Amino acid sequence: MAKKVKDPGLGEQSITSARRIVNKDGSFNIKHLNGKTGISALYAYLVDISWARFFLLVFLVYFVINMAFAMVYVTIGVEYISVAPKNFFADFVNAFFFSSQTITTLGYGAMAPTSILAGIVSSFQAVAGLLSFSFVTGLLYGRFSKPKASIQFSENIIYRDFKEGKALMFRLMNSKKDVMINPRVKVTLAITEDDEKQGYRRNFYQLALERDHITYLPTTWTLVHEIDKDSPLYKFSSSELKKLNGEFLIMVSYYDEAFNEEVYKLHSYTFEELLMNVAFEKSFYFDEEGYTVLDHHRISRTEKM
Amino acid sequence: MAKKVKDPGLGEQSITSARRIVNKDGSFNIKHLNGKTGISALYAYLVDISWARFFLLVFLVYFVINMAFAMVYVTIGVEYISVAPKNFFADFVNAFFFSSQTITTLGYGAMAPTSILAGIVSSFQAVAGLLSFSFVTGLLYGRFSKPKASIQFSENIIYRDFKEGKALMFRLMNSKKDVMINPRVKVTLAITEDDEKQGYRRNFYQLALERDHITYLPTTWTLVHEIDKDSPLYKFSSSELKKLNGEFLIMVSYYDEAFNEEVYKLHSYTFEELLMNVAFEKSFYFDEEGYTVLDHHRISRTEKM
Amino acid sequence: MAKKVKDPGLGEQSITSARRIVNKDGSFNIKHLNGKTGISALYAYLVDISWARFFLLVFLVYFVINMAFAMVYVTIGVEYISVAPKNFFADFVNAFFFSSQTITTLGYGAMAPTSILAGIVSSFQAVAGLLSFSFVTGLLYGRFSKPKASIQFSENIIYRDFKEGKALMFRLMNSKKDVMINPRVKVTLAITEDDEKQGYRRNFYQLALERDHITYLPTTWTLVHEIDKDSPLYKFSSSELKKLNGEFLIMVSYYDEAFNEEVYKLHSYTFEELLMNVAFEKSFYFDEEGYTVLDHHRISRTEKM
């Protein structure tokens, strides 16, 4: 008999239109209201965005800051940064270049401050520039030293014949060259049901796995939940399964050899992501030189049984 | 029957006027005498202060150092930094700007050293400047990579009806978007009593919790200590409770997904922070898009029962 | 009786020409197909290469980038970086130097941009330069803060008389001054056999060790597997042993005092690296000042028994 487990911390209450608990990228569907934001939140944001967005932002901010300082220098008067005033556009361009030469501490010197005000602004700008690039240095290192995206999940969870019965399976892949050590997996099933008394409620079940830990994970690992009498899914037929409102919450932890850290990764599958009666294709083979070849495109590929 | 536990390391001795053991921010009320201080202590200090104070200090130090070097350059003679001497004020201002252009390695060159002494000072200043900004880079990264302030406690601990009896409750909130994994809580009660033989003594008790660990903490978690026969607080009436001289010492630990580290957080409530016969308001709700909305302002809000 | 253990995650399937599972440096013989590559992969690569290669690459990239920007400045016209045009070679050399002075934010100013286009390119180059050196700073720190190469294995695993029977031995050395704390060792034997039904299959066995953990490892540690009745190797004669197609997979973990981190290290020996009937020479001795002298050259030295 399947036994409910206590709420693992996600809350038992729900509503019909509730979003999935965990997204495919491991994040939660939570909005924070009245939360404090500050430089640390900015840092966290800048560590998490994509490289393209990161560099775009860096250059954009660099551009905008120089625009602002250029306005300041034009207001002060370009004659005080060693430039003969012409028209607004020419002055602004010169001031922009002076600003960029100052904030990067380049300081060619063809332009240089010649008044107290210009001197103060440029002194301040230089130190602010250095601080900004210190910030960027920290950010870059923060981005690199954060273990991420090295574990990949198959797109779907599958339902297939297994031994004398049925089983659910999904697959993990180590997408880096470094081996993952002591990976462990925990699968919690959340089923949302309409309880007449209490409204929409989530019930949680721990799913037993054929193996929930291995020693090394250099390539892929297929996780198997046999739907036997103890499984909470035993009582459902294939067609009933697909209609369930629920989610498989997966927590993988392993020791990351490259970062020398214990890493946790969350993932989830909904019942809509359940494929019926297919099997995973083999994801690796040996090439003629004896190497194991791991094809990242195959991790999610399935074939009819 | 409630059983005392051994001193968890805080000392059993006390005095009437002793401050609380742990402050609301998790720090202890300890003064160090004759402790060594050094650059590491300075670093620790600069990592812990607020951002406002941090930047203020950086700019202040930058200003003061340039003032000091300006004095040196004026003393050497501004003619040796390519400036025609005028009056002290004008010379000092020029020397200040030369100093700031040197320490940031800006080096416009409109001013440049022309004597051996000026050359030595500016050579030294440039390398000292680079070291300082290296220090600031380390500091910035140190500030960002230190997991802090991501767990928030309800302002009060409450005392309310629960099942057939009474219970104490307080609430935790994850104030970040990243989920906390495997949070665990340990509550130690310290009661200070006047023992005729030994003077003021602290007695320690471990408080049993309805649940002391969960798997995920994406939103809030209410901790419950039922005041049953085994509770050290069973023998006190509501009015006696409020008069006790004691403290609830709380240690929370969890795995921080964003920093990939196990994090510990201390907190405490005194009996003065105990609210009688109130209940916590709900802290989150679902919005029309199905998102869970977590309102940071509600974490401490209570309502009459 | 020796008992097989479950596949530790390496896969039971194999082929005749399969490469060893784990290389001497702890890496696996896996090729990734269709894997995503990006800046993080580049970072990981640059953290792992040798110092010589690292510096070579840095200077090479610096050279190539300056070549590219020099071409741009020549195309714009060297007159716009304050240089009187001569011939292509002279112009290119000047442009190269201007580029290097810009990317390092040196900015002597003897050359400086005098047109809008030259100004834009140099502004961009300066900030790109700063970003690049931020990247290099992160890389350097990443290289240093990654615990590596501090544990050394004897070149061979040996087979020798031990007590009344035979034993396998290999040796670990702490090659740093810092002591390793709580080192633990796990040895898994993989033997590949041709199974008529299933083709080449790997069978895995856990090897019992005389001692599999110690408290400190300041010098060397000899690991001993006694080949008694419970050993999977008991049934083989010396000559049969040498012909086995298999591998000793070794996982060492310890707490690294210098890096304050738990560190894992993989290693392997094939049966070709098995030396018969030799013993390890002593690897350390006391000098006349009472110091323990640890000779790194002796870690792998053996003598006839």
Place this chain on the structure above:
Amino acid sequence: MAKKVKDPGLGEQSITSARRIVNKDGSFNIKHLNGKTGISALYAYLVDISWARFFLLVFLVYFVINMAFAMVYVTIGVEYISVAPKNFFADFVNAFFFSSQTITTLGYGAMAPTSILAGIVSSFQAVAGLLSFSFVTGLLYGRFSKPKASIQFSENIIYRDFKEGKALMFRLMNSKKDVMINPRVKVTLAITEDDEKQGYRRNFYQLALERDHITYLPTTWTLVHEIDKDSPLYKFSSSELKKLNGEFLIMVSYYDEAFNEEVYKLHSYTFEELLMNVAFEKSFYFDEEGYTVLDHHRISRTEKM
């Protein structure tokens, strides 16, 4: 009866003149022969030295490198760095300043390269300078982020009356403001004896402690080993004890709240550091504001019993 324990990894062999196993600072008396040295070893060295030595080295290296480059520029000819040649001393001084302005990327421009050779050297020097300061940035951060010196041991281990018998005691102090969490202590006694058959041998014993772990360590902790029948020291009289050739090896581990890391610290006491029949003075007291005052000078102070 006291039971020997297995060699914890330190080696059972010894000689009369052998140095103590662990020094007061936690290091071992081991010399490495034929060990590889490289940039990582240099980094480790520079992380461990004192701040005074560190800064001295940085400025010394800066000075020496500029001397070397100055020689190069003088050899090339100072006319190619925009300086009119005078005498060797004046030229060398100018070249030195040009070098320092280049390596720090200051680049005033009063001096600037005007030949291809001078251009190449200065281009190289600028990038080498940036790399060096990146290295220093990493070093500074490495120095700060390494948890050290926050635990302090009493200078001596003491032997005193305790309950009905005798006990050994030593004291730990948390010398920082941050609390240490879950500190644990393990004491191993190593006694070196002359065994007629095998020469000088070390025997190891685990010493039982009254308490070997606590929950918090905000101030001090006195460790107590009662010398009861199970103690390996039970058979020795006070005067015999002082003559023993042995060492108390201490391993402390705790979770460092400031660094968010598990930290290990080794220490040792020899029998020469054993004080007989004294007691530790109290190390902290409450001041009139109710603060606990922890006096670092008192940690080792003892008084006659």
